[in-house]
Amino acid sequence: MQVNDMLAVGLNHYLFLSAIIFSIGILTVLLRKNLIVILMGIELMLNAVNLSFIAFSHFSNNANGPVIVFFVMTLAAAEAGVGLALMVTIFKRFKVVDISIFEKLKN
Amino acid sequence: MGSDLVEVLINSVKLVLIFLLMVQLVPILVWVERRGSAFIQNRYGPNRVGPFGLMQLLADAVKFVFKEEFVPGKGHKLIFYAAPVVALIPGALAFAAIPLANTFHLEPFMFLGESWGPYDINFQGYNVGIGIVFILGVSSLGAYALLLAGWGSANKYSLYGALRAVAQMISYELALGLSIVGAILVYNTFDFHSIIAQQAGALSFTISGRELGIPFLPNWGIFYQPLGAFLFLVAAFAETNRLPFDLPEAESELIAGFHTEYGGMKMLMFYLGEYGHMLVASALLVTFYFGGYQLPFVSHVMIEDMLKSFGLGINMANVLTAFLFFTVFMIKCLIFLWIYVWVRWTLPRFRYDQLMDLGWKTMLPWALANTIVTAVVVFLARI
Amino acid sequence: MITGYLFYMLAFLLILFSLGVLMHSSPLFSSLNLVGSMIVLSAMYYLLQVPFIAAVQLIVYAGAVMVLFVMVMMMFDLKHEIKIFSGGFISNAIKCGLAGFFAFTIGATAFMSTEMISGSAKVKTEVLSVKSMAQLLFKDYLIEFEVLGVILLLVAVGAVALSRIKGGTHAS
Structure with missing residues (x-):
């Protein structure tokens, strides 16, 4: 009985997982130095939000969630495209992809 | 999974058998490739070991197994070993999702002293319901094998080959996906079983309420989507990195591209991945445009009835019919695999900028135009 | 389970x-x-x-x-990276x-x-079902869908422009 209760996965399990992934994404953005890894942290956060959208839509029988996830995915792809183009430009200019480049923008 | 023991057993065995089928086709395809190239170039090819050189494959396998294992000095060991495994996964996953024969029905039968209920068995590894989208998703993972191989080898030629290959795969994935959209619009479904069922019988379609038909042609997708089929074929050549699009491993420029540093079984696994990709592409082409496992004008009910009239049991007749359709499917696939070989030894290689131009400036606009025209025609026909 | x-x-x-x-x-x-x-x-x-x-x-x-x-x-x-974390x-x-x-x-x-x-x-x-999703996408969310298309076009243009800059940050 105890095991069965544990194995009945509900909405709050998914939300909890989504919160954990989101915080890991935030930490990646806040802590890492490499700009591309920071971009990946943003992707991680978007994915966590997607997961909670899908979970909400699954547990309230509502088809709006997947549609919004669809939009988020498209935007994430666009964001990654522009972000990576910027990274390539930065790399060509400064030879590093590091947030320390912002210190060189002072003058 | 299945509801009881026998069904689970059948499904598991089916999965393993389909994987083995894919793997076992590869040596035969290699033999066809070598003999076919010899035939086209007016040579003999491997003809010493066994009848028609068929045993050459066994000799090759022995050679592959006993080759020395090595990792390039500056390479990354984990990535170097992971790449060939990753190369094998997409092809295997995708091939298992394609139906190889009709769903057959088993009446209740006695087994181990118990009666086991009626089953409907799909002749495919698993049925995901969204068919083609799943296959596109899985096969888009194939790029990682090349990237990992190129980077893990710590070799400039490997890396160049991998980057070329991945740029090429991403570019042609667009054309590949868009060329299929037309067919999906015509069939109005993602599901393979439904797509194949719609291609039964003679060519006939309804345009704004009027029934039109050509009785001597089968109702195949190629007659609805000739441009889509051609674009799909070309894009599939590019996706599988075959000539005339084999820039990633252009020998005169890059030695062997991303698998320069690989030898022995690891090399063989890249071969398995490539031929698996070819097999999936041919199977998709057959499923979408050439009637799938169906014999033209003959439905599986007719064959089952004919077999039953010979005095076979109902289960036996159903199973035999499924295997007949499976044979039909494989023959259709092999025809397209032969076309792969044929094209490889006929057409010269493109230059890289020509390749990109072809992908982005020719195939993508044509695929888009095909999609739009199909959408308009389908919309008008359904009014 | x-x-x-x-x-x-x-x-x-x-x-x-x-x-x-x-x-x-x-x-x-x-x-x-x-x-x-x-x-x-x-x-x-x-x-x-x-x-x-x-x-x-x-x-x-x-x-x-x-x-x-x-x-x-x-x-x-x-x-x-020797020092992966900032700060x-x-x-x-x-x-x-x-x-x-x-x-x-x-x-x-x-x-x-x-x-x-x-x-x-x-x-x-x-x-x-894909059908119900598509109905939402092309009926209720049609404007958003179109806007997204425009955004994608802008992004494509922007990415090409960024990677083709001559002079400016590119000159080093």
């Missing part, structure tokens, strides 16, 4: 891969970990009975976006604490609220 086991397995893998993104000293391995987490998420979407979104996740994220990331990473040929110890501790507090708050809220756990009558049992 089996869904529960699958959920815990996938959740474990997902957290593992995400931590890999955060912790790995080589950016390349970070991105490979992210690929892993995308694939696990796709499996999780399949578990939540939206197979179409699962496949799109594979095509768009794992198959296109992450391939671009990995490719750029390989082109830069970045080595292992000092105290600021990092504060950041970690805040993120942990955030996760704790949401997690606690999720566990407190018992109204919408599984077993309620509203849980979707059948697979979400």
Whole structure:
């Protein structure tokens, strides 16, 4: 009985997982130095939000969630495209992809 | 999974058998490739070991197994070993999702002293319901094998080959996906079983309420989507990195591209991945445009009835019919695999900028135009 | 029953891969970990009975976006970073604490609220059909869809412009 209760996965399990992934994404953005890894942290956060959208839509029988996830995915792809183009430009200019480049923008 | 023991057993065995089928086709395809190239170039090819050189494959396998294992000095060991495994996964996953024969029905039968209920068995590894989208998703993972191989080898030629290959795969994935959209619009479904069922019988379609038909042609997708089929074929050549699009491993420029540093079984696994990709592409082409496992004008009910009239049991007749359709499917696939070989030894290689131009400036606009025209025609026909 | 086991397995893998993104000293391995987490998420979407979104996740994220990331990473040929985290110890501790507090708050809220756990009558049992999704997409969300198309076009133009800059930041 105890095991069965544990194995009945509900909405709050998914939300909890989504919160954990989101915080890991935030930490990646806040802590890492490499700009591309920071971009990946943003992707991680978007994915966590997607997961909670899908979970909400699954547990309230509502088809709006997947549609919004669809939009988020498209935007994430666009964001990654522009972000990576910027990274390539930065790399060509400064030879590093590091947030320390912002210190060189002072003058 | 299945509801009881026998069904689970059948499904598991089916999965393993389909994987083995894919793997076992590869040596035969290699033999066809070598003999076919010899035939086209007016040579003999491997003809010493066994009848028609068929045993050459066994000799090759022995050679592959006993080759020395090595990792390039500056390479990354984990990535170097992971790449060939990753190369094998997409092809295997995708091939298992394609139906190889009709769903057959088993009446209740006695087994181990118990009666086991009626089953409907799909002749495919698993049925995901969204068919083609799943296959596109899985096969888009194939790029990682090349990237990992190129980077893990710590070799400039490997890396160049991998980057070329991945740029090429991403570019042609667009054309590949868009060329299929037309067919999906015509069939109005993602599901393979439904797509194949719609291609039964003679060519006939309804345009704004009027029934039109050509009785001597089968109702195949190629007659609805000739441009889509051609674009799909070309894009599939590019996706599988075959000539005339084999820039990633252009020998005169890059030695062997991303698998320069690989030898022995690891090399063989890249071969398995490539031929698996070819097999999936041919199977998709057959499923979408050439009637799938169906014999033209003959439905599986007719064959089952004919077999039953010979005095076979109902289960036996159903199973035999499924295997007949499976044979039909494989023959259709092999025809397209032969076309792969044929094209490889006929057409010269493109230059890289020509390749990109072809992908982005020719195939993508044509695929888009095909999609739009199909959408308009389908919309008008359904009014 | 089996869904529960699958959920815990996938959740474990997902957290593992995400931590890999955060912790790995080589950016390349970070991105490979992210690929892993995308694939696990796709499996999780399949578990939540939206197979179409699962496949799109594979095509768009794992198959296109992450391939671009990995490719750029390989082109830069970045080595292992000696110092992967920015900032000092105290600021990092504060950041970690805040993120942990955030996760704790949401997690606690999720566990407190018992109204919408599984077993309620509203849980979707059948697979979400592509048709119903498309009807939403092309009827209720039509304007958003069109705007998204325009954004994609702008992004394509912007990316090409960025990578083709002559002079300016490009001249070095």
